[in-house]
Amino acid sequence: MSESFYALEARYVLDCLPPREKIVVTRARGMKIKDVNGREYTDLFSGISTNNLGHCHPEVVEAIANQAREFMHVSAYYYHELEATLAQRLSSIAPGGLSKTFFCNSGTEAVDGSVKIAKLLASSRGKSGATVIALKGSFHGRLSLTLSLTGQRKFKANLGNYANYPGVVHTASPYYYRCGEGVSEEEFGKRCADEIRDVIENYAAGDVAAVVLEPILGEGGIIVPPDTFLPRVAAICREEGVPLVVDEVQTGFGRTGRVFACQHWSVEPDVMALAKALGGGLPLGAIMVSESVSKAIQPGDHFNTFFANPVCCAASLAAITVLQRENLPERASRIGSEVLKRLGESQEKIASIGDVRGKGLMIGIELVKDRSTKKPAPELAQEVKKEMLRRGYIVGVGGIFKNVVRLQPPLIISEDEAEKATSELISSMGQATH
Ligand code: PLP
Numbered sequence: 001m002s003e004s005f006y007a008l009e010a011r012y013v014l015d016c017l018p019p020r021e022k023i024v025v026t027r028a029r030g031m032k033i034k035d036v037n038g039r040e041y042t043d044l045f046s047g048i049s050t051n052n053l054g055h056c057h058p059e060v061v062e063a064i065a066n067q068a069r070e071f072m073h074v075s076a077y078y079y080h081e082l083e084a085t086l087a088q089r090l091s092s093i094a095p096g097g098l099s100k101t102f103f104c105n106s107g108t109e110a111v112d113g114s115v116k117i118a119k120l121l122a123s124s125r126g127k128s129g130a131t132v133i134a135l136k137g138s139f140h141g142r143l144s145l146t147l148s149l150t151g152q153r154k155f156k157a158n159l160g161n162y163a164n165y166p167g168v169v170h171t172a173s174p175y176y177y178r179c180g181e182g183v184s185e186e187e188f189g190k191r192c193a194d195e196i197r198d199v200i201e202n203y204a205a206g207d208v209a210a211v212v213l214e215p216i217l218g219e220g221g222i223i224v225p226p227d228t229f230l231p232r233v234a235a236i237c238r239e240e241g242v243p244l245v246v247d248e249v250q251t252g253f254g255r256t257g258r259v260f261a262c263q264h265w266s267v268e269p270d271v272m273a274l275a276k277a278l279g280g281g282l283p284l285g286a287i288m289v290s291e292s293v294s295k296a297i298q299p300g301d302h303f304n305t306f307f308a309n310p311v312c313c314a315a316s317l318a319a320i321t322v323l324q325r326e327n328l329p330e331r332a333s334r335i336g337s338e339v340l341k342r343l344g345e346s347q348e349k350i351a352s353i354g355d356v357r358g359k360g361l362m363i364g365i366e367l368v369k370d371r372s373t374k375k376p377a378p379e380l381a382q383e384v385k386k387e388m389l390r391r392g393y394i395v396g397v398g399g400i401f402k403n404v405v406r407l408q409p410p411l412i413i414s415e416d417e418a419e420k421a422t423s424e425l426i427s428s429m430g431q432a433t434h
Contacts, residue, residue: 021389028055031410031417033394041389044409044421045396049218049250049362052277053322054410060280063318067311076307083308086317090288093259093320096268098288103308107249107275108141110285111212113302114245114273115145117289118210121243124296129209130167133199133242137173137400139219140212140247149212152220152400167205171195173217174225177355177366178374189226197236210245210271211237215261218250221399222364222406224357230265243270243293249285250362253277254323254411257333257360264359280319284312328411332360335418339363339407342419346426352380352433363407365429366399376401380432387428393421405429 005024024036031054033041046052053060067082074080087101102117104110115132122129134140136151147155148165151173156163172192173179180188200208215230217223237244246269251261255277258264262272270293275285289297306312323329336358343356343365354368367384369375381397384405388395396406407425409418 021394030054030056031413040392042393042417042421044388044407044413045394046408046410047281048276048396049255049408050276050279051281052253052255052328052411053280053319054412055281057280057319057322059322060315060318063280063314064282064311067314070310072311073306073309075305076303080308080310080313082310082313082317086308086313089317089320090274090286093324094272094288095260095263097290097292098269098272099291100289100294102287102289102302103313104275104285104287104304105283105306105309106141106285107247107273108143108146108285109304110249110273110275110287111140111149111245111247112143112145113287114247114271115149115210115212116302117271117287117293117297118243118245120301121293121296122207122209125241127209128206130206131199131204131208132165132168133196133204133208133211134168134170135173135213135217136170137175137217137220137223138170138212138214138247139217140214140249154400154402167209169199169204171199173220173223174229175217175220175223176226177357180226185226186228189228190232192225193229193232193236196233197240200236200240200242208240208242210243212245212247214247214249214251215265215267216251216256216359216362218362219398221366221401221404222358222362224359227265230262230267234265234267234269237270245269245271245273247273249273249275253319254329254332255360255408256362257329257336259323259329261359277319278316279312280315282309282312282315284309284316323411326412329360332411335413335415336360336363338415339418339422342422343426346429350426350429350433352377353429358407361407361409361411361413364399364404365407365425366404367429368403376403378402381405383432384425384428387432388425391424391428393424395425 027034134149138151140146140149147163148168174192272288347353355366367377
């Protein structure tokens with residue numbers, strides 16, 4: 001690509017994004033992304049855990065084109081048939097009694113709106129709802145409320161009160177690898193959950209409007225909680241009368257081996273925030289609520305211009321149809337287990353692998369300078385990412401300490417592709433370590 005392109009970027013595009021790869025994409029199909037120089041990459045990151053069906057699935061593309069030919073936007077002052085159809089479809093796959101849906105445009109909006117609904121619910125019950133509990137190490141977005149919920153300091157520099165929404169309290173991260181020293185995993189999960197009860201009963205300012213959490217912490221470094229954690233949090237929320245808001249923005253739509261990650265633990269949230277893979281590649285978010293929560297919402301309480309954009313709804317319906325028909329959650333579970341097993345075995349040979357964890361095709365490899373001190377190795381994670389890119393593979397890097405290599409490929413990845421990609425990753429980690 002000519003340098004004049006980057007000069008144009010530098011001159012006209014606001015430079016606020018984290019460092020980007022110098023890849024100018026011209027086409028993407030299935031597992032592959034092609035750049036302007038004709039170089040092809042295998043995508044193992046799915047546009048940040050979003051392209052669960054791969055790029056440009058033909059049925060999604062066709063649904064988008066068909067709808068775009070009819071109408072693209074009329075605003076939420078009118079109805080169209082796809083919004084109720086999609087809401088019905090979502091409630092047919094969602095956990096428990098999540099029966100009503102509001103549509104928005106992103107994960108940030110979905111989480112922010114979920115808290116707004118929780119506050120309305122508290123108010124309808126005569127409670128202050130002054131406090132919202134979130135987890136240390138979490139990620140929920142980058143605007144005021146969601147950034148305040150986000151339990152990672154590194155996103156909040158130079159923002160004063162903007163990232164300090166009143167009443168947000170963070171409790172223990174269920175991060176066994178780093179915080180569970182000397183305790184069994186089972187006991188650690190219980191203790192993390194009990195901290196939530198402690199805040200509700202003893203420390204919160206007024207009543208608690210909601211507990212907000214990711215069932216598996218994505219940006220925090222693919223942190224899978226102990227099995228005891230989520231069911232106990234759900235029980236505490238039920239006993240204390242506090243709604244549980246589950247942020248499935250990153251974990252939803254088959255990524256972890258179930259349609260929604262909270263289903264691994266048979267947890268039925270009161271509110272669920274969705275985005276990313278929901279739109280089949282287009283920007284679409286959603287808030288799903290139970291019947292009883294929906295009673296707290298009055299006409300006029302919430303709105304947005306692009307509510308249930310018809311083209312996004314068409315894409316979403318097509319994407320869910322393919323996800324179910326191809327049984328992609330089961331596929332993610334099967335292929336993910338194999339990848340996890342092989343990565344786990346590679347720990348024996350590569351000393352910098354501190355931990356390998358994940359569920360389905362949401363996998364993280366935490367790299368450390370020294371296994372006994374667990375000192376994070378963020379530079380090594382960057383090196384592995386670079387080496388993989390050199391070999392033609394796109395992987396992600398994340399984690400509270402930026403030292404977790406993230407493997408979140410499209411769920412359509414074949415066994416062969418997964419095996420080859422895993423070998424390349426193991427070899428890249430071995431190379432970067434020496
Ligand atoms: N919640 C979670 C769990 C996420 O992973 C993200 C984004 O990565 C968000 C919320 C924010 O979503 P968006 O970037 O669509 O606003």
